[in-house]
Amino acid sequence: MAAIAGPAINKMSKISRRDLLQFIGAGGVGVAGGILYGEGVQRNVEFLIPQVVPPEDYSPGVATWYNTVCNQCSAGCGISVRIREGKAKKIEGNPVHPVSQGRLCARGQAGLNVLYNPDRIRTPLQNAAQRGSGNYAEISWDEALTTLGSRIGRLKIEGKAGRVRLLTGRTRGHLDELFAQFMGLLGSEHYQQYDFTYPAAIRAANRISFGVDQLPYYDIKHADFLLSFGADYLGTWLSPVHHSLAYGHLRQGRQGRRGKTVQIEPRMSLSGAAADEWIAARPGTEGLLALGIAHALVNAGNYLGSDRDEWSIALEAYSPSTVSAETDVSEESIVRLATEFSAPGTSLAIAGGATAAGTNAVASVVAVNALNYLAGNLGQRGGVIFNSDPAFSATAGSRQAGLRGMLDLVEAMEAGDVEVLLVHDTNPVYALPENVRFRRAMENVPLIVALSSFHDETTAMADFILPTNTYLESWGDDVPDPGVGFPVASISQPVVAKLYDTLAVGDIILLLARRIGGELPIRLHWATMEEFIKERWREEYELRSAAGEDQDFEAFWRASLEAGVWGQPGAATGDESVPSSSSMIASITDPVSKFAGSESDYPFVLHPYLTATFTDGRGANLPWLQELPDPMTSVVYGSWAELNPVTADELGIREGDILEVESPAGSIRVPALIFPAIRPGVIAIPIGQGHSAYGRYASDRGVNPIHIVATQVDDQSGDLAWAATRVRIKRTGERLRIIKTDGVTRTLGRQILGPKNDHA
Amino acid sequence: MSISVLDALRPAKKPALLGLVVVVGLFVGAWVHGKYFSDRSPIQPIEFSHRIHATDNEIPCQHCHIYADRTPVAGVPSVSKCMGCHNSVPSVRESPEILKLATYWENREPIPWIKVYDVPDYVHFTHKRHIKAGLACQECHGPVETMDRITRVASMRMPWCVDCHTERNVEHGRDCWTCHK
Numbered sequence: 055m056a057a058i059a060g061p062a063i064n065k066m067s068k069i070s071r072r073d074l075l076q077f078i079g080a081g082g083v084g085v086a087g088g089i090l091y092g093e094g095v096q097r098n099v100e101f102l103i104p105q106v107v108p109p110e111d112y113s114p115g116v117a118t119w120y121n122t123v124c125n126q127c128s129a130g131c132g133i134s135v136r137i138r139e140g141k142a143k144k145i146e147g148n149p150v151h152p153v154s155q156g157r158l159c160a161r162g163q164a165g166l167n168v169l170y171n172p173d174r175i176r177t178p179l180q181n182a183a184q185r186g187s188g189n190y191a192e193i194s195w196d197e198a199l200t201t202l203g204s205r206i207g208r209l210k211i212e213g214k215a216g217r218v219r220l221l222t223g224r225t226r227g228h229l230d231e232l233f234a235q236f237m238g239l240l241g242s243e244h245y246q247q248y249d250f251t252y253p254a255a256i257r258a259a260n261r262i263s264f265g266v267d268q269l270p271y272y273d274i275k276h277a278d279f280l281l282s283f284g285a286d287y288l289g290t291w292l293s294p295v296h297h298s299l300a301y302g303h304l305r306q307g308r309q310g311r312r313g314k315t316v317q318i319e320p321r322m323s324l325s326g327a328a329a330d331e332w333i334a335a336r337p338g339t340e341g342l343l344a345l346g347i348a349h350a351l352v353n354a355g356n357y358l359g360s361d362r363d364e365w366s367i368a369l370e371a372y373s374p375s376t377v378s379a380e381t382d383v384s385e386e387s388i389v390r391l392a393t394e395f396s397a398p399g400t401s402l403a404i405a406g407g408a409t410a411a412g413t414n415a416v417a418s419v420v421a422v423n424a425l426n427y428l429a430g431n432l433g434q435r436g437g438v439i440f441n442s443d444p445a446f447s448a449t450a451g452s453r454q455a456g457l458r459g460m461l462d463l464v465e466a467m468e469a470g471d472v473e474v475l476l477v478h479d480t481n482p483v484y485a486l487p488e489n490v491r492f493r494r495a496m497e498n499v500p501l502i503v504a505l506s507s508f509h510d511e512t513t514a515m516a517d518f519i520l521p522t523n524t525y526l527e528s529w530g531d532d533v534p535d536p537g538v539g540f541p542v543a544s545i546s547q548p549v550v551a552k553l554y555d556t557l558a559v560g561d562i563i564l565l566l567a568r569r570i571g572g573e574l575p576i577r578l579h580w581a582t583m584e585e586f587i588k589e590r591w592r593e594e595y596e597l598r599s600a601a602g603e604d605q606d607f608e609a610f611w612r613a614s615l616e617a618g619v620w621g622q623p624g625a626a627t628g629d630e631s632v633p634s635s636s637s638m639i640a641s642i643t644d645p646v647s648k649f650a651g652s653e654s655d656y657p658f659v660l661h662p663y664l665t666a667t668f669t670d671g672r673g674a675n676l677p678w679l680q681e682l683p684d685p686m687t688s689v690v691y692g693s694w695a696e697l698n699p700v701t702a703d704e705l706g707i708r709e710g711d712i713l714e715v716e717s718p719a720g721s722i723r724v725p726a727l728i729f730p731a732i733r734p735g736v737i738a739i740p741i742g743q744g745h746s747a748y749g750r751y752a753s754d755r756g757v758n759p760i761h762i763v764a765t766q767v768d769d770q771s772g773d774l775a776w777a778a779t780r781v782r783i784k785r786t787g788e789r790l791r792i793i794k795t796d797g798v799t800r801t802l803g804r805q806i807l808g809p810k811n812d813h814a
Numbered sequence: 815m816s817i818s819v820l821d822a823l824r825p826a827k828k829p830a831l832l833g834l835v836v837v838v839g840l841f842v843g844a845w846v847h848g849k850y851f852s853d854r855s856p857i858q859p860i861e862f863s864h865r866i867h868a869t870d871n872e873i874p875c876q877h878c879h880i881y882a883d884r885t886p887v888a889g890v891p892s893v894s895k896c897m898g899c900h901n902s903v904p905s906v907r908e909s910p911e912i913l914k915l916a917t918y919w920e921n922r923e924p925i926p927w928i929k930v931y932d933v934p935d936y937v938h939f940t941h942k943r944h945i946k947a948g949l950a951c952q953e954c955h956g957p958v959e960t961m962d963r964i965t966r967v968a969s970m971r972m973p974w975c976v977d978c979h980t981e982r983n984v985e986h987g988r989d990c991w992t993c994h995k
Contacts, residue, residue, distance in 0.1 A: 073828075080832045084839015091840065092847030099853065100929040105892040106922050115886035115940075 114139055121148050121618025123532045123546040125525035126161040126168075127669055128224045128251065129153060129293035130534030132618050133162060135526065135549040142169055142526060142550045147295070151619045152538045154295045160667060160682055162295070167676035168524050169553070173749030174507055175521035176554035185497065186514050188747065195557070195565075198518055202503060203569020206240070209473055210572060215241035219463070219472050221455075223479035224249040227531040227543075228590050229560055230453075232578070236563050239574050246455040246463070250485040250670035250760070253292065254456050254773035255410040259419030262641045262770070263427070264633045267452075268441055269536035275300035275307070276436035278399035280315040281347075281391065283340045283422050285406030286323035289666040289685070292406070292536055301328070316391065318343060319407060321661050321696065321738040322731030324685050334733035337659045338778065339381040340409040341418025341645030343388070345369060346377030348425050350392035357396070357428045361635050365428065368639045380646070400436030401429050408661060408777035412647030416770035420641050427638060441537035457765070458772035460486060467495035474501045478522070478559055483511040484745065485670050487774070488761040489719045505559050508675060510748045521556040523548070528558040529584040531591070542621040543594075545587070545614055558583050650764030651718045651780030658701075660717060660781045661738040662759040668742025670760075674752035675745075684740065687729060688796035693756030695783075696729035696738040705783070712788040715739070717781045720762040725790045730799065737781055855965040856928040861911050868959035875951045875958075882951075886940040890927055893919050930966050931955065938995050947984075 105112070117138045124131040124145075132151025136144040145165045149156035178198040183189035209215055220237050224247055237245040253269065261267050274280055274287065274297055287297040304313035317329035318340055326332045335343050349369040351357055357365065374388040395401045405422040412418065431437030455463065460482060466472050475496070483493045496502060496515045504516035507524050522528075530546035548558075557565070560583030567574040580586035588611065595607050605613070614620040649659065664670065667679040674680065683690040695713055707713070711726045715737060724739060732738055743756025766775040801807060848854070867873050876882055881889035897919045906912050918925050931954075933939050944954075952958065956967030968974055979987030986992050 076832060077835055080835040081839045084836040085843035085846070086839075087836070088840040088843020088845070089847040089851065090843075092844045092852060096853050099856070100932055102890045102927040102929050103924045104890045104927070105894075106919075106924055107894040108892045113885045114881055114889050 112139075117143070120547065120549040121151075121616065122526065122549055123530070123544045123618070124154070124158070124162045124165065125546075126165055126673070127294075128226075128249070128535065129295060130226070130532045130544065131158060131162060131293075131295050132544055133158060133165070134618070137549055140550060142166060148618050150617050151544065152540075152542055152621055152623070153293060153534050155299055157295050157299055159295050159298075160679065161669070161673055161676075164673070164676045164678040165526060167678050168507070169526045169550070171508070171675065171749065173509065173675060173751075174524075174554060174556075175509065175519055176556070178521060178555075179519040181517045185517070188509070188514060190519065195555070198520060199562075199565055199569050202501075202518060203566055203571070205501060206474055206566070207570040207572070210240055210570060213241075214473065216244065217471060217473035218242045218476070219244040219466075219474070220246070220476045221463070221478070221480060221482070222247050224252060224454075225479065226533055226535065227546075228587055229530055229583075231590075232560055232563055232583075232586065234453075235578060236567060236574070239567075239572075239577055240570070245453060246459055247453045248455045248460055248480050248482055248485075250774075250776075251290070251664060252454050252456075252773070253406065253410065254454060254771040255415035255419050255768060256405065258416045258771040259405075259423055262416065263420050263423035263638050264432070264440070265637070266440055266633075271439040271441055271536055271539040272297075272402060272404050273300070273434075273436050273439050273539070274402060274404075275303045276400060277304055277402040278311065278313050278436065279394055279397070279401040280304065280313060281395060281401065281403040281425070282315065282317050282319075282325060282329070283344060283403065283405040283418070284319045284409030285404045286319075286325045286664070286666075287404065287406070288328055289324040290407075290664040290669060291325075291404075293534070294666065296538070314394070316394075319409070320659070320733040320736045321663060321729075322686060323407070323663065324666065326731070327686060332731070333383055333387065334736075335381040335383050337408065337661065337733070337736060338412045338414065338647030338649065339645075340405070341414055341421040342372065342377055343381045343383055344403065344405075344418070344421035344425050345372040345642065345645070346374050346381065346383075346388045347392045347395060348372070348421070348428055349377070350374050350389045351396050351425075351428055354389075354392060354396075356392070359428075359635070361639070364639050365635070368642050371644075395425065396429050400431065400434060402426065402431055402437055403429075407663070411768075411773075411775055411777040413766050413768055413775040413778050414645040414647045415768040415773070415775060417643045417645035418647075420638070420643075421645050424638055424642060427633075427635060432633070439539045441539060442541055454773075456772040457486075457490075457767050457774035460490060460492070461765075461767075464490060464492055464495040467498050470498055472499045474503065475499045476503050476505065477512055477516070478505040481510045481512045481671065483515070484748075484758060485760055487719055487763045487765050489765045505562055507556070508749055511746055514747045520562055521554065522562065523552050523556050523558045526550060527552040527556070529560065529582070529587050530558075531587055538621075540621060540623050542619065544619045545591075547615060547618075560586065647775070647778045648766075649778050649780045650766055653780065656717065656780035656782045658735055658737045658781050658783060660715070660759065660763070660777075660779045661732075661736050662741050662763065662776055663738055665740045665742050668740075671742045671745065671748075671752075671758070674742050674755075675749040677751045680751050680755075683795045686731070687727060687794065689727065689792055689794040691755060691793050693724050693739060693743045693759075694727040694792055695724045696727050696732050697783075698732050698734040698736070699728050699730055700734045702726065702728045705785070707783075707785060710789045710792050712786045712790055714784045714786055715759075715762065715781050716784070717762040717764060717779045719764045719779065722757040722759065722762055723786060724757050725792055727792055737783060853928075853930070853966075855963055856930065858928055858963065859926055860914050861963070863962045864958045864964060865960055865962050882941045883945040884942055886938075886942060888941045893924060930964050931970060933970055937993050939993065 117136045119134045119136055121132060121134050124133045131154035132148030134146050134148045135142050145163055147154035147156040147158040177192045178195055179190035180193045182191040206218060209218060218240060220233060222233060225233060233245055285291040288294060288301060315329040316331045317326040318333045318335055319326055320334050320337045322332055349372045352365050352369055374385045378385040378388060403422045403425040405419045409418050426432060426438050433439060486492050502516045503518045504513035505520045505522050506513050507522050513519055525546060527548045527550060532544045532546060534542055564578055564580060567578040591611060592607050595610055667682050668674045681690060695715055707726050709726060709728050712723055713726050714721055714723050739759040741759055744758030745752040747753060763776045764779045766778050768775045878891040879888040881887055896915055900912060954968055976988060
């Protein structure tokens with residue numbers, strides 16, 4: 055070894071300069087690599103940011119829950135928001151609130167996306183270029199309010215205050231009163247609300263049938279048999295969280311009793327999927343079906359009232375055989391449903407969705423009301439319970455413009471009768487058919503002011519945008535509609551300090567009143583919305599304290615604020631007497647919807663439907679909702695047109711084929727989705743997508759079916775008949791891959807359902 | 815067998831040897847990084863010394879980290895807290911580091927301290943329970959009172975946690991849901 059090693063050592067001294075440099079280089083690369091590696095596996099630098107001056111009651115890492123009211127739809131659920139270090143972290147249902155009872159839906163949860171949305175408007179803006187260009191310059195609040203105050207003030211002095219119009223979304227509670235007072239003092243009677251989802255037909259029908267102008271409490275919880283005509287009570291109808299809880303009780307809350315539900319609708323909704331029986335009657339004839347069932351019920355001798363003969367005569371024309379031919383529901387089914395509906399136990403019939411959105415909407419709901427009357431469900435546990443008059447804000451419903459009111463507004467704008475248009479929390483450019491031409495009419499208005507947290511299609515036309523606080527940063531109050539059978543009111547309080555240079559909408563109105571001057575600042579003397587709400591609650595409290603409330607007001611206010619809700623369970627409900635039937639009998643009319651477009655030119659029925667995520671489109675800018683798959687089809691992102699496999703086969707349409715869906719009012723291009731739970735001949739398109747200017751998450755995604763709905767009014771309610779349009783479809787030859795979480799809806803012989811059978 | 819460098823330098827073996835040098839270099843580099851450049855002992859915006867505060871001036875830990883015994887986080891003192899004392903310590907008022915502090919205070923800005931001890935967000939660690947169990951701060955954080963610049967002495971990784979819980983026979987100390995909820 056040594057003999058060999060010796061020369062080796064000798065030779066080692068002869069390492070060439072080239073080799074030496076190579077080794078040094080390799081060593082350097084290695085060390086550098088090691089340091090880079092160390093740097094790479096190192097955790098990101100995080101900071102410990104101390105408070106400069108800590109608030110007194112501050113405990114880092116300890117959450118506080120504040121109660122307030124959800125504003126993501128109109129149900130008025132109570133929510134609890136988890137706050138840590140002054141930041142909102144999570145929203146849950148308020149356990150003591152009678153509407154939500156500790157539960158909350160996806161939209162309510164996504165309220166954090168509203169608060170932290172990167173597209174929020176952060177300062178007052180003034181249009182800096184052509185209208186609709188989206189080119190805005192930042193201005194100060196002072197500048198904005200002074201300009202608006204002087205322009206509106208001048209109109210008031212000139213006696214032209216009537217040319218100022220205020221258009222809001224569904225506004226309740228004392229904010230509604232503030233709006234009304236502001237406009238009243240200004241001298242304008244044009245304060246209106248527009249909400250696409252407003253149940254105008256149900257209210258109108260209840261006025262006709264029962265003589266009450268309210269949404270009663272539909273007691274699904276205690277019903278044994280629930281017959282729903284198009285009402286997706288688990289997804290979108292009136293108060294979905296409350297109804298979902300009630301549904302759970304109907305099914306499993308009672309030992310040994312399982313309630314049955316039947317859903318009548320052309321396209322299976324979540325409620326349809328949860329029902330025992332799903333009946334796809336011919337679209338637009340659901341009210342007729344209700345009358346057929348009523349006929350069978352009376353004829354079978356199951357109605358024993360003294361006015362039995364009158365009913366018999368009124369319903370004569372609606373024998374099951376006649377109705378069967380019209381509705382495409384078998385005679386046996388009609389008779390069976392009548393038997394089940396009048397069987398011992400409580401039954402309940404409800405109407406909504408497309409049933410309450412035809413040209414016959416009110417007549418259909420009246421027919422469903424008649425069913426409830428005949429089965430003796432009125433005022434009964436498990437039936438229709440009338441609410442007492444709400445504590446305040448009883449008039450809010452009457453401000454709903456409906457389609458008729460909006461057409462009047464468009465006409466006034468086109469005629470140049472509108473000088474100033476104030477818009478808040480509503481998006482008519484999106485949520486009205488394109489034929490209404492709301493956007494074009496807006497061009498004739500010299501001054502448009504939007505009070506909004508976000509840019510949308512309507513604010514895009516505004517000259518001034520006054521950024522509002524979100525509901526999590528605002529004071530307010532609310533009376534849930536429909537109520538819960540006893541008096542309830544909730545307080546909405548800011549749960550976090552406002553994030554940007556925004557103001558609560560109530561505070562903007564109060565500030566504007568001061569700039570306008572005259573008697574406005576004297577009558578609207580409150581410094582803030584908080585002061586106004588508190589004063590109104592004090593008055594309310596004093597009215598009731600005569601009836602035996604024993605705390606002082608401050609204690610009552612603190613307790614209500616902490617609980618987020620005030621209520622009187624067990625207090626007398628509304629009028630419990632059963633209304634007389636004579637007007638109800640007289641109001642029975644032939645409830646068949648008239649569709650726009652002839653059957654030969656437009657062979658398919660367009661069925662736009664509200665989704666549990668976007669409703670009328672307002673949820674589309676929330677990323678959590680965008681990534682939530684549709685519960686029925688599992689499709690996520692974008693729009694699609696559902697059609698029955700039979701229809702698709704006839705036309706040779708495959709999933710993903712882009713179709714041109716054309717109605718008499720316009721056309722949209724949307725990919726096809728083959729969906730078995732839809733009546734052949736019906737094309738269903740979800741509402742909510744297809745925004746052009748609603749922030750980064752909503753814009754340029756999918757299509758808006760409302761835009762191609764024909765402008766038809768339901769005469770009795772004055773509202774848009776959005777489910778009464780026919781369409782034709784054409785393949786464009788283009789294709790698009792629909793993104794969905796389901797693979798295929800068939801088992802393909804995989805024996806998922808047990809032993810091999812023929813279902814594959 | 816040959817240990818000759820000559821053999822190693824033969825063309826076929828030279829790349830292998832170069833590779834070996836790179837690998838050794840990697841280890842050396844990683845060690846150097848860990849020793850001198852890592853987040854175990856980052857340079858802070860103000861050269862704050864725990865030794866001066868805790869040893870020389872005998873200030874107890876929880877005088878500044880006031881939330882340790884009642885919340886999940888120990889809490890870093892507010893700028894107002896620092897100034898509260900330093901306003902009445904004229905001897906060091908003109909030292910450059912205290913001047914930095916004064917500047918933050920005048921601008922009403924928080925001091926962006928760099929975090930040394932951190933657990934991932936999916937770990938529900940709470941100081942409160944550990945203090946209530948009678949642990950001294952030093953058992954996890956080391957002899958902080960001797961450090962001029964704070965240096966992390968424990969990995970804060972799960973095996974380290976579980977070892978201690980096992981050793982002390984902590985009730986539910988090895989239950990997943992104790993820390994991961």
